[in-house]
Amino acid sequence: MAFDQLSDFLQKLAHTGELVRIPQEIDPRHQISAITSEARRSDALGGPAVLFESVKGSRVPVVTNLLGTPGRVLLALGDESFEAAGQRLDEWLTPRVPDATADSKFAPVFARLAKLVPRSQKTAFSQQVARLGRDINLHELPFPRSFPGETGPTATCAQLWLTSPETGLKWISAPVLEVGGPQSLLVHWPLTDRGPDIVDEYRNQNQPTPVMISIGGDPLLHLAAQLPGIPDTDACQLASVLREQTLNVVRGRTLELEGPADADFLVEGYIDPQEIDAAQGTVASPSGLLVTRQRLAVIRVTAVTHRSQPVLPYVVHASGNSEEAAWAPLLSQLLLPVMRRIHPGVQTFQFSRDGQGRRIAFVGLRTRFPGHARRILQGLAQWPALADVMLLIGVDEDVAIHDSSTVWQHVAQMSDPVSDFLTVTTVRDSSHRACHDLSRAGTLLIDATRKPDPRTGEWIELADLTPESREAAAIFWRSIRGER
Template sequence: MTQDLRNFLQILEQRGQLQRIKAAVDPDLEIAEIANRLLQAGGPALLFENVQGSPFPVAINLLGTLERVCWAMGMEQPQELEALGQKLGMLQQPKPPKKISQAIDFGKVLFDVVKAKPSRDLFPPCQQVVVQGPDLDLQQLPLIRPYPGDAAKIITLGLVITKDCETGIPNVGVYRLQLQSAKTMTVHWLSVRGGARHLRKAAAQGKKLEIAISLGVHPLVIMAAATPIPVDLSEWLFAGLYGGGGIHLAKCKTLDLEVPALSEMVLEGTITPGEVLPDGPCGDHMGYYGGIEDSPLIRFHCLTHRKQPTYLTTFSGRPPKEEAMMALALNRIYTPILRQQVSEIVDFFLPMEALSYKAAIISIDKAYPGQARRAALAFWSALPQFTYTKFVIVVDKEINIRDPRQVVWAISSKVDPVRDVFILPETPFDTLDFASEKIGLGGRMGIDATTKIPPETNHDWGEPLVSDPDIAALVDRRWSEYGLADIPLDQVPAYLFGYDLP
């Protein structure tokens, strides 16, 4: 199967999940307003075929549901994502197999790595058309401006590709870029990101940093670039592991960088260290406008693209947004890896409503006093992306962490705020989070919502209310006899009575 944007659009259309819009639309505010309403309603992906000011169509909301994210990964059910996480976990911390079956499983993973190795394309589709010099005008691209307070139009789903000038190792990230002029944009990245590190190294050697922006790739490549799992593998290899086969790469037309050969478009440019322009304000994932910040200026000199390319975009904001759906899928992939890092964790969940990373709910198989606090502290240090998680709620393994009613019950019935809430002050913080008193520095809260055992408490804990298991099974069997067949059992909150749903 060809893993490019066109193939995924075809899959969505075949499954009735792509709406083509032929009416003329404005990329300034109008496209985002339409897409946001469809996102809120769990609606289809959109392909705007008549965009004012540009000859190129715009695709948006492709990953607007968890179901479509799974399709992008070649899967049908979210549960399949955990199997992928187990595979990555084996690569993260390989252990000598103790059984023949374990040796076979590890051998399959190694074979998958071999298959995932990228290949090189000498005549890449992304270079069918080359635009350079005075003909290059970024304002001809259908860049969107999502919110009225945004300073300018932006690129959001571009793969930003740079290379370490010392080691030659590339970095692929997904960063926001803001239009500055017909040939320039600023890039907004945190100082800890790979692109920023590469720029600092280039500055130390007095060199310009080469940078390529790959636009319109298959969503699984975007997922790979957005996966900050600490495995010593490249994003290209991740994309191959995600897709079950190596992706095609091609050397840029004017740069010593490689990009996906099946990209719809590729922008090629350089950053001169120290050359910056104000970037922002711009709507961000926190649900507010970010501030104005001097950011590196990219000077573009070349655009290559396929014949009749499609521009892929999205926008940030208060959930639900596409980035939140991607985070839900990544949550499933992280779970097996997190279990390897923190052995007592049974499951964990990052609610979309908490911006997919600000609050974490983890369940543990509690065996000793103080274990919930230990699990929370271990969680914060397990993977880099959890550094900015403000709240960690720890519950017993019997609690369904994806059901907010159960979680709120656990907090309400098992927490003494004096004993079970602990605060870590003055820790590294997300600079986009305005809740902290100091930008970039804030506190974290852990909540132990597990059943307490001595010496955590000096009195007996009450017995939980549960149904008689035989009666529960009887009611299940006779449900239709009661005349309740029109009310599926999965809509009845049986967890309130202490037994799991069938």
């Protein structure tokens, strides 16, 4: 079951002992990020969520490391496994017309999914307090400035909602937003984000781009914003399916756009066609590197509304120890059904925990002919959703890809550096500082699937026991050791 309100999720964390409250006044400039990083470093599991109840210069509390462990991500989902969320998305992406006899078992599935349609409200908690026009001052909100070198405070746990003027479909993404002034935000869009394309659609019509930004509310909304755009799907419907509960939305005070009714903050504004490439700034990217981007779009804020007692969530983009590492298991399962529709040979997928963020990924493949795995890997490397992946390893579908040591064992046994290692040119965002020329950035592909023996033509097999033999041996061994 989804948590409509961020406060409900925080109460649940407090009840389970996974929330630390800090009543002392804390400076949002560097101090919040330093304390959060220390909380994560001191706990191998990822540390607790940290609620800063008194932030210097603001009356609004800040919470960090909210989804900093896989367990808290599962708690937000309300599922027992990440696979359940992936299955739910797969069911939604595979529409079928149920037959009264043959498909009667699918009727409950369709009935449940049919209810997951966003519902508009006339009033909302996210609009209990409103500031419009010149009454807006973004500097009064406790947006942290995490690291020296950043040019301004940032919102790193905000969802940006756009509506395509050509299709009418909503789009959601989560770029870093930098406070550029009392009534302006700078958008640090990643290179592969579709947001600039929608802005161009409005510019071609010589119109400003209306923008709705939500902060807080259901923690899952920020994870929904991490998913790639799925063709012909609406972001509000996608969020409802992920939450397995209807997303309540409300129309803005100054815009026709709708935003989550239960968010802690809603920020409304527009991007003027003349200010699409009007600014530059430096912020910490999700990769943990300071990145300077040129030609940033400027959002002119027209309204800021919020709950009577809001909380501002924030993600610290620290190098090597980011909260986003805990999101990898869920994002892997949510990307899988989309990936299968592009390449049916894909059976399993997992971002490796050994990689910073989403730098390393493993994929289990069902191959039908020699060279099939290589073709699939080359196609996946060009997919924008995997633009951050620098090492993509393909193994057979029966390999346990959640265990990185098993994957590396297959790399050692089933691949040859000359014939099975391939570097392909891909789109690379400027956050990859190791790449000196973004036009020639690449992804390393390793084909570690079984292949025909060049001497005999027969498919190579690992020397392994049958599952029955393994189970019998395990029972025997436990018996002689006096174990159950």
